Amino acid sequence: MSDTAVLPVGGGREPAQVTLSSLEHYTYCARQCGLILLEDAFADDAATVRGTLLHQRVDTPGNRGRGRLRVVHALPVWHDGYGLTGTCDTVEIHTDGRILPVEHKSGRYHPGGPADVQAAAQAICLQEMFHRPVPQAAVYSSADRRRHLIDVTPELHERVLAATRAVRALLDTSTLPPPAADTRCRRCSMATGCMPRVLARTERYGKALDGLFTLDDREDDHHP
Structure with missing residues (x-):
């Protein structure tokens, strides 16, 4: 040793x-x-x-x-x-x-x-x-x-x-x-509280989050 x-x-x-x-x-x-x-x-x-x-x-x-x-x-x-x-x-x-x-x-x-x-x-x-x-x-x-x-x-x-x-x-x-956001998360009992894919901003979740704060141009047309 x-x-x-x-x-x-x-x-x-x-x-x-x-x-x-x-x-x-x-x-x-x-x-x-x-x-x-x-x-x-x-x-x-x-x-x-x-x-x-x-x-x-x-x-x-x-x-x-x-x-x-x-x-x-x-x-x-x-x-x-x-x-x-x-x-x-x-x-x-x-x-x-x-x-x-x-x-x-x-x-x-x-x-x-x-x-x-x-x-x-x-x-x-x-x-x-x-x-x-x-x-x-x-x-x-x-x-x-x-x-x-x-x-x-x-x-x-x-x-x-x-x-x-x-x-x-x-x-x-x-x-x-930081979260691992890989295959280990599937077997982890703490994945729900950890929110690895959200916090790691994977491409899929990153696009979803960005979409929450993006105004549709068509919506802009209805505002004065």
């Missing part, structure tokens, strides 16, 4: 804490993350409800044994140097000392996607807390009904740090990012 550090903000102050879940939101869509963090906005749809129900089953705190495997649920984690904090859905502690965080998702898994960043961030926090290498993380997809192992490579480590810096900058400036 990379040893690159996230530097504190100016004046030697401690960096603003960044939640692990916000890294996933930002990696998926910066505006979605901004709406959640800056405007406390969130909207449910079928997918988010499924995710909530899934996490209710795995987020009950506890320390359970399963054969020679120790499984910890809802484990709080953090990294003081990077200013990261959050909760792991599941952490497996093996008898050989291997530690594996497992992030649970209700939807399908997309290799290299936002879930990888969140799961890798969990591994980075656990490595700092337990002072031992945590080279892998896992994402369990309820839709796929399988676990996907992720190698926390230096490149993925840097993606985590880049997302952390971006979220912290968003919090520091309180500036809402």
Whole structure:
């Protein structure tokens, strides 16, 4: 893993804490993350409800044994140097000392996607807390009904740090990012409140808006 550090903000102050879940939101869509963090906005749809129900089953705190495997649920984690904090859905502690965080998702898994960043961030926090290498993380997809192992490579480590810096900058400036207005919006539960295509002024919506303020020449003829 990379040893690159996230530097504190100016004046030697401690960096603003960044939640692990916000890294996933930002990696998926910066505006979605901004709406959640800056405007406390969130909207449910079928997918988010499924995710909530899934996490209710795995987020009950506890320390359970399963054969020679120790499984910890809802484990709080953090990294003081990077200013990261959050909760792991599941952490497996093996008898050989291997530690594996497992992030649970209700939807399908997309290799290299936002879930990888969140799961890798969990591994980075656990490595700092337990002072031992945590080279892998896992994402369990309820839709796929399988676990996907992720190698926390230096490149993925840097993606985590880049997302952390971006979220912290968003919090520091309180500036809402512009909408994406692309295919991601179709799957986003917040699309209605975000109004991506209107605010992004796509060609279709731009013409419609301009038309609202354009007088028809024929109408002018009826006025003195």
